[in-house]
Amino acid sequence: MVTFITQEDYIMIGESALSIVQSSDSLNRENAEKEAIEEVSGYLRPRYDTKAIFAAVGDDRNKVIVMRCCDIALYHLVSSRNQRQGMEIRKERYERAVKWLEDVQKGRVSPDLPTPTGPDGEEDYLNPIKFGSERRNTYDW
Numbered sequence: 001m002v003t004f005i006t007q008e009d010y011i012m013i014g015e016s017a018l019s020i021v022q023s024s025d026s027l028n029r030e031n032a033e034k035e036a037i038e039e040v041s042g043y044l045r046p047r048y049d050t051k052a053i054f055a056a057v058g059d060d061r062n063k064v065i066v067m068r069c070c071d072i073a074l075y076h077l078v079s080s081r082n083q084r085q086g087m088e089i090r091k092e093r094y095e096r097a098v099k100w101l102e103d104v105q106k107g108r109v110s111p112d113l114p115t116p117t118g119p120d121g122e123e124d125y126l127n128p129i130k131f132g133s134e135r136r137n138t139y140d141w
Helices: 015-021 025-042 050-055 063-078 087-106
Strands: none
Touching: 025 050, 025 063, 025 087, 063 087
16 A cells, blocks of 8 residues: 555654654554645645545655654654653654644645646636735725
8 A cells, every 4th residue: 555654755764763662563554644644634625635645656746745744743742652762852742733723724835736726727716816905094084
């Protein structure tokens, strides 16, 4: 089964540490990855095509999204362990990932991600259009 996150993406903690964190069961890691992907999707779904984002494989994947998903998955794995070894760094990385996702959601950060196409083929279908005007002047001369 091809997944968005691969075991090689966890290079930041190394093979032996990953084995310990996932309690020597790759099923634990896969469940944490699914949770992480859904969490990231929740932030990106209003504006981006999350099915296309997470269907990408290999070099077609957005590296920042991969990193953020790994950080969130590792946070969930460490949180589920009794000893919570390495919890401080995982919590810090998790908070940074969530902050980045919130910035994407607010439009402060614009990652290179696919946007959904509308029914008539228009690009960036869910892009909210912002409009308005200056505050009304009420000068009495």
